Amino acid sequence: MQKELVRVSNLKKHFDITKSFMSRQKAILKAVDGLNFSIYEGETLGLVGESGCGKSTTGRLILRLIEPTEGKVLFDQNDLSDLSIKELKEMRKGFQMIFQDPYASLNPRMKIKQIVAEPLVTYGYRKEIDRRVKEVLEKVNISPSYMDRYPHEFSGGQRQRLGIARALALNPKFIVADEPVAALDMSIQAQVLNLLHDLQEELGLTLLFIAHDLSVVQYISHRVGVMYLGHLVELSDKDLLYDNPLHPYTQFLLSATPVPDPDYKKEKQAALTGEIPSPVNPPPGCKFNTRCPYAEAVCFNEIPQLVEIEPQHLVACHLVK
């Protein structure tokens, strides 16, 4: 059994979006509503779902960039929500984040060296800056001779690699990558995916990889979780999920993804009708019941729990037994 690095239990994040303080009715947006899962050392857990399903919020909650409404995140057996600011800062050395937009996540007024060195400065490793910055830049295949340049002199793919270099500066154990390739062109996307893959093997990194692109997630992940309206609907070993998706939503998601092969005949499932319901007023019972063609009475009353259907394959659906 692999060692558990991150344990998420009953994690919830509700945003109060009441429009005016005069309103009597409170509007609560349940972005993340009761997540339970673990991330094991050295693995990549992919988190997929459509916009608004809570996947980015989950990433932020795990790093405690935002405070959970309820529930716990254990990192290396330590409960992050109990820690004081000082303890949390010490802990945060161990985890980092890679952001989606390589244009917005690098300060245009800072030189590359300053950007990559910033985490080192924060944690007081001033003496090691030169050596360490050079080291991580080499790791992401950017020549250290570019250290004195500004971000605008780099292309999108290079910038994303700089973001990765910055995340690596403190030698973290765990990285949350929030849509790291969504803003990149196809050929550049491949470079960044290769880099993440290599870095994981070389450094034994644990990754939470958040994306909406199913083929990218399939390539990079060991296990995949599918989210819908703040809930995990399926969590499984990658191959089991893609070969034998059990939750109806996962099945629709896979069949809706265009395959770059004109000969590929999918068992053409009728396209999913309707849209994701608003997370402010989600339907009672299973959140997918408004769009699910198989929904039965029980689906409208009870929220299904994530249960193990076969080894390594958890599904939250009343109809999958």
Added chain:
Amino acid sequence: MEPKVTLQVKDLKTHFKTRKGIVKAVDGVSFDLHQGEIFGVVGESGCGKSVTAQTILGLVGKNKHELISGEVLFEGENLLTKTDEEMRQIRGKDLSVVFQDPMTSLNPLFTVGTQIAEVPRFHDNATKQEGWSKAVDMLGKVNIPSPSERASDYPFQFSGGMRQRGVIAMSLICNPRVLIADEPTTALDVTIQAQILDLLRKLRDEYQASIIIITHDLGVVAELCDTVAVMYAGSIVEKTNVKNLFKNPRHPYTKGLLASLPRPKDRTRLKTIDGQPPDLHEDHEGCLFAMRCSEVESFCETQKPLLKSIDQEQKHQVACFKEEEVPDAERISPGK
């Protein structure tokens, strides 16, 4: 019998004058669009695919910094020589467009129905009532539930997928013969994307409209298109039917793109195309892909390859010297 050609683009060039020099955003693009054909244009950002669409629609070339040459023949007339007023009569009626971002292509101050009704009111002199009922009709056709009520909604009351369907309804209301869709599904989720792609397919089947779809997603191309042109740095480097493109890609750039896609079941390293697309501010001699090409020869760097057919039926065209039996360049270049 070959279906009729509805739109013919001949040696289209769009150059922008900038302070750093002339940018050849589109540099000699030619293609024929047949009736009922879905024509895909793929390429990475900055390859000129959107500028090509905007030039065809007459949306660029109106000021002295935008230099346009070539021909766009639609019903035997060259669109590039038309005045703004003449283009306004054509655009939205015979030739219409769907842009990428459904959030910004609708006016937030008017109801969706009013905005759609504006099109038949302008082009067909429809009355307010006629326009409105046409708009409601069209919203129903693009699968907006209870269209008569939703037509009085403002854009913010629509979700992203609904807005894009509203924009598509607007572009189809006058039964255009050619629809240009510039990344119509990029801003949408996959399940919504599948609905929009179905809608475009239905449109072609029912109205025999021709569609140019601009995208960077090879999955969308494989699902939807009949013919595909791959663009790189302002030119078409390969043009063929979908099957050939995926089964028998010939240009090194197309091969590279296909190889860089993550494949299911395969966790080996992805192949990448090294380097960056060229800076179009600078003048380049030779093939623009030469500096990233794995099969580059010395003559590639001095002469520009032209798009040439490599099969009998003229269905597969490639701009690469390696595909010519005796490369022209080899004959010309001294010392070879």
